Amino acid sequence: MIDFTPTEEQEALKTMVREFVEREVKPKAAAYDAEPDPIKGIPWDIIEAGHKLGLKDLAVSEDLGGGGQDSLTLGMLVEELAVGDLGMSVIYAQTWKVIQMLQDSGTDEQREKYLIPLLKDPVGCCAIAITEPDAGSDYIVPSRHPKAGPKMRCVRDGDHVILDGTKAYTSNGAIAHLYIIFARSNTDVELTHGMSAFIVPRDLPGVEDCPGHRIGRVYDKIGERLAGNADQEFENCRVPMENMLWDWDTAWANAPMVLRQSNAYAGASTLGVGWAAFERALEYSQMRVQDMVPIINHANVSIKLADMYCSLRAAQMMVRRGCWQADHPDNFDPMIAKSVKPFCAETTMKVALEATKMFGGSGVMRDVGMEKLVRDATVFLHSDGCNDSLLRGAGELLPKVPFTR
Numbered sequence: 001m002i003d004f005t006p007t008e009e010q011e012a013l014k015t016m017v018r019e020f021v022e023r024e025v026k027p028k029a030a031a032y033d034a035e036p037d038p039i040k041g042i043p044w045d046i047i048e049a050g051h052k053l054g055l056k057d058l059a060v061s062e063d064l065g066g067g068g069q070d071s072l073t074l075g076m077l078v079e080e081l082a083v084g085d086l087g088m089s090v091i092y093a094q095t096w097k098v099i100q101m102l103q104d105s106g107t108d109e110q111r112e113k114y115l116i117p118l119l120k121d122p123v124g125c126c127a128i129a130i131t132e133p134d135a136g137s138d139y140i141v142p143s144r145h146p147k148a149g150p151k152m153r154c155v156r157d158g159d160h161v162i163l164d165g166t167k168a169y170t171s172n173g174a175i176a177h178l179y180i181i182f183a184r185s186n187t188d189v190e191l192t193h194g195m196s197a198f199i200v201p202r203d204l205p206g207v208e209d210c211p212g213h214r215i216g217r218v219y220d221k222i223g224e225r226l227a228g229n230a231d232q233e234f235e236n237c238r239v240p241m242e243n244m245l246w247d248w249d250t251a252w253a254n255a256p257m258v259l260r261q262s263n264a265y266a267g268a269s270t271l272g273v274g275w276a277a278f279e280r281a282l283e284y285s286q287m288r289v290q291d292m293v294p295i296i297n298h299a300n301v302s303i304k305l306a307d308m309y310c311s312l313r314a315a316q317m318m319v320r321r322g323c324w325q326a327d328h329p330d331n332f333d334p335m336i337a338k339s340v341k342p343f344c345a346e347t348t349m350k351v352a353l354e355a356t357k358m359f360g361g362s363g364v365m366r367d368v369g370m371e372k373l374v375r376d377a378t379v380f381l382h383s384d385g386c387n388d389s390l391l392r393g394a395g396e397l398l399p400k401v402p403f404t405r
């Protein structure tokens with residue numbers, strides 16, 4: 001029997017993050033969100049404060065000097081961060097994923113060379129780049145057509161690999177000091193058998209950059225605005241072969257285990273927005289009086305609040321299971337891995353809209369803050385794979401995985 005009730009240690013970490021959110025994130029998030037220039041909207045001071053508190057290091061194993069937290073615990077913290085601001089949760093979710101990837105799959109030399117400097121970096125964050133301007137759902141479903149999917153090539157040149165092409169939309173793409181880049185190593189076979197992945201450092205203290213990599217367009221998004229999304233441009237970029245993760249051509253074949261936390265952390269991020277909307281609506285419904293009583297006393301309002309609560313709790317159970325199974329490969333259910341984010345994103349969108357309606361006319365006023373939550377809620381319908389594409393991929397798996405109720 002698995003019990004996802006937080007342990008004492010998990011509760012203490014949740015409290016630490018909640019206090020950080022109250023102190024550092026909530027008072028500043030709205031101003032960063034309102035910044036028209038997405039580069040000026042990057043919350044460097046909050047990132048620095050979070051790193052100083054030790055948040056980045058929580059994912060690093062204890063033998064390397066970190067907090068040694070598992071995916072279940074980190075998922076709980078992603079959720080807490082997102083209650084304060086969705087972008088902040090994404091900044092840490094991406095960073096933690098890369099740290100976990102390097103720990104699990106990196107060589108001793110890679111860990112020594114990249115994780116140790118990252119630990120010391122006062123603002124070091126990480127990013128994962130797979131999507132390209134012409135290739136998104138192709139790798140999410142994934143497509144079996146050899147011509148479909150990412151086109152960016154990696155070509156061997158002695159003890160280096162040359163990267164050429166563009167990666168699109170990368171979360172933390174504008175701020176990261178360490179990138180994991182997925183490129184096509186064989187275009188004659190389907191992408192699941194022809195992709196390789198490489199560590200590409202940028203401005204990581206004490207570590208040489210890979211020449212030929214630069215940050216391209218930084219996106220002006222409708223929500224999740226604190227996470228700087230940007231294109232990555234590669235032109236004859238030389239990366240040492242020793243920076244390759246896993247074997248040549250096998251990066252995507254391993255995808256379910258390589259990025260096993262990905263959709264669960266994404267679910268946790270969007271779920272945090274849902275909780276924020278619910279909490280605001282619950283508070284308002286007890287304060288706002290109409291027909292001489294707080295509006296929560298009107299059945300339509302209380303039923304809606306109860307419905308929001310049930311939906312969010314169900315989504316939270318999916319997230320906890322999705323995070324837990326990331327560390328328990330023997331119990332890994334790919335259907336949950338693919339459906340956790342769509343379920344959470346749809347739930348949060350519904351909750352954010354209902355919660356905003358509960359505010360009546362004030363719900364659409366910018367200073368009230370519900371409109372930010374609605375904008376944030378839309379983002380994960382699109383990111384970490386479009387919901388329909390993930391569910392199509394899940395549908396294709398159905399006949400192949402043993403079905404249990």
Ligand SMILES: Cc1cc2nc3c(=O)[nH]c(=O)nc-3n(C[C@H](O)[C@H](O)[C@H](O)COP(=O)(O)OP(=O)(O)OC[C@H]3O[C@@H](n4cnc5c(N)ncnc54)[C@H](O)[C@@H]3O)c2cc1C
Binds near residue numbers: 170387
């Ligand atoms: C805020 C944000 C952050 C992101 N962060 C990252 C990141 O860090 N790293 C990264 O690599 N990528 C990232 N992405 C990219 C993201 O994963 C892709 O946008 C997503 O996979 C969709 O790809 P696309 O935009 O090319 O849409 P398309 O694939 O063109 O999809 C368009 C529509 O067609 C549908 N569709 C397309 N193909 C199929 C199919 N075969 N079957 C069924 N339906 C289909 C989709 O469901 C969708 O509704 C991010 C995107 C956003 C918006």
